[in-house]
Amino acid sequence: MSALVDAQHARAREVLGSEALAYYESGAGAELTRREAEAAWSHYRLRPRVLTDVAAVDLSLDLLGTHLATPLLVAPTAYHRLAHPDGEVATARGAAAAGALLTLSARASQPLESVAQAAAGPWWFQVYATRDPAVHRGLAVRARDAGATALVLTGDTPFVGRKPLSDSLGIPGIEDMVAVNSGAHLRPDAATDAADQWPSATTDLVAELAALTGLPVLVKGVLRGDEAARCVDAGAAGIVVSTHGGRQLDRVVPSAVALPEVVAAVGDRVPVLVDGGLRSGLDVLTALALGARAVLLGRPVLWALAAGGAAGVRELLDTLTDDLAHVMALAGAPTLDAVTADLVTRIERPVERPV
Numbered sequence: 001m002s003a004l005v006d007a008q009h010a011r012a013r014e015v016l017g018s019e020a021l022a023y024y025e026s027g028a029g030a031e032l033t034r035r036e037a038e039a040a041w042s043h044y045r046l047r048p049r050v051l052t053d054v055a056a057v058d059l060s061l062d063l064l065g066t067h068l069a070t071p072l073l074v075a076p077t078a079y080h081r082l083a084h085p086d087g088e089v090a091t092a093r094g095a096a097a098a099g100a101l102l103t104l105s106a107r108a109s110q111p112l113e114s115v116a117q118a119a120a121g122p123w124w125f126q127v128y129a130t131r132d133p134a135v136h137r138g139l140a141v142r143a144r145d146a147g148a149t150a151l152v153l154t155g156d157t158p159f160v161g162r163k164p165l166s167d168s169l170g171i172p173g174i175e176d177m178v179a180v181n182s183g184a185h186l187r188p189d190a191a192t193d194a195a196d197q198w199p200s201a202t203t204d205l206v207a208e209l210a211a212l213t214g215l216p217v218l219v220k221g222v223l224r225g226d227e228a229a230r231c232v233d234a235g236a237a238g239i240v241v242s243t244h245g246g247r248q249l250d251r252v253v254p255s256a257v258a259l260p261e262v263v264a265a266v267g268d269r270v271p272v273l274v275d276g277g278l279r280s281g282l283d284v285l286t287a288l289a290l291g292a293r294a295v296l297l298g299r300p301v302l303w304a305l306a307a308g309g310a311a312g313v314r315e316l317l318d319t320l321t322d323d324l325a326h327v328m329a330l331a332g333a334p335t336l337d338a339v340t341a342d343l344v345t346r347i348e349r350p351v352e353r354p355v
């Protein structure tokens with residue numbers, strides 16, 4: 001883990017309330033998937049090139065029509081006002097200052113238009129299929145009108161995963177935060193709430209959202225090559241390999257294991273992105289070498305926001321981008337195009353604590 005991520009995490013643990021901390025940190029079930037995510041990246045080893053001109057490392061890329069300065073993106077995470085009073089507005093400012101793309105959660109704790117105004121940089125909007133389709137359709141159109149350049153349809157959440165460590169504590173202020181964008185309140189009979197997850201959603205929603213908004217739609221939460229192909233056949237413009245931070249189905253394969261299979265299945269048709277357990281430039285380099293076009297950061301952004309508001313988010317993204325540039329240079333890859341599969345190999349028995 002990068003030293004800064006570690007320090008911001010420690011600071012976040014000091015300043016966050018116990019309910020907010022539990023909500024952010026927790027995973028589903030016995031948390032096997034959450035706990036495996038980080039270590040899974042270290043099962044790969046690098047095969048660097050030598051005597052390659054790496055005096056200038058260029059991290060820029062074009063992604064679905066948007067030019068980006070860094071392949072580090074902010075993952076959609078809910079309720080940023082639990083971390084900092086300035087909430088998603090601060091996250092948007094920090095991301096823009098670092099030149100990083102923000103993915104705003106459907107469960108943001110501030111109106112998406114306020115966040116859009118603060119987002120001087122590019123941003124995408126994450127969509128949950130809701131029981132009342134007017135809710136997700138309305139949000140998608142509002143996001144498009146406010147300047148989002150793509151939608152990210154989360155496909156792994158027909159129901160919210162059960163998280164033993166946080167479910168009993170509850171989330172302070174959740175009713176108001178849910179209402180802020182959807183206009184709906186979670187009632188005690190939440191299963192019938194208009195803004196609750198809609199468990200009957202299918203891949204038909206991909207084309208529907210694309211036709212409604214004219215925006216590219218990525219599907220997030222994919223862990224299999226055949227499922228990625230099914231989403232792309234249904235119109236997905238990109239795939240996000242993700243275990244949802246280990247918060248949905250426990251014991252799913254880590255993103256680091258699923259990524260090569262998904263890239264092999266659809267990587268020549270659409271960009272494949274990945275998130276889950278990425279905590280350092282080396283983790284990101286590994287993900288890019290395995291075929292990801294870009295990566296998303298979830299909890300590290302929440303810790304950075306709690307630790308330092310917009311400045312904390314900027315420092316995180318700047319530091320990891322700089323860390324990535326450094327390890328790319330040492331691996332002999334001066335551009336993202338030069339980060340190819342031959343740079344990594346998988347080993348079966350990593351040495352966890354060398355002596």
Ligand SMILES: Cc1cc2nc3c(=O)[nH]c(=O)nc-3n(C[C@H](O)[C@H](O)[C@H](O)COP(=O)(O)O)c2cc1C
Binds near residue numbers: 244
């Ligand atoms: C507190 C929290 C809230 C999240 N909220 C959302 C959400 O609203 N929508 C979504 O698609 N994913 C959500 N995620 C999952 C993230 O987008 C991402 O997949 C995950 O956090 C990546 O793993 P990492 O935290 O190890 O970086 C959430 C994750 C966390 C930790």
Ligand SMILES: CCCCCCC(=O)C(=O)O
Binds near residue numbers: 160
């Ligand atoms: C208690 C409602 C949680 C909504 C989903 C947010 C999310 O994706 C996550 O917490 O994970």
